[in-house]
Amino acid sequence: MFLAGARDADDALRDELAEHLDDGQLIELTAGIALFMGFSKIAITLGQAPDDMPTMVVPTPDWSDARSS
Numbered sequence: 001m002f003l004a005g006a007r008d009a010d011d012a013l014r015d016e017l018a019e020h021l022d023d024g025q026l027i028e029l030t031a032g033i034a035l036f037m038g039f040s041k042i043a044i045t046l047g048q049a050p051d052d053m054p055t056m057v058v059p060t061p062d063w064s065d066a067r068s069s
Helices: 010-022 024-044
Strands: none
Touching: none
């Protein structure tokens, strides 16, 4: 859900998350994931990743269509 975008989360997934997390916890989880991803990208950019570490390129979502709706 985090990488795909909130629009890709169906009601069943949202309901399941709501069973386990309140709104504040969901925000904290999302912020933690965002921080981790950001710091990992900075580390890779600065050459701090191990040479043998497998990496996966995830393109930045195109949010331009979301602004027009």
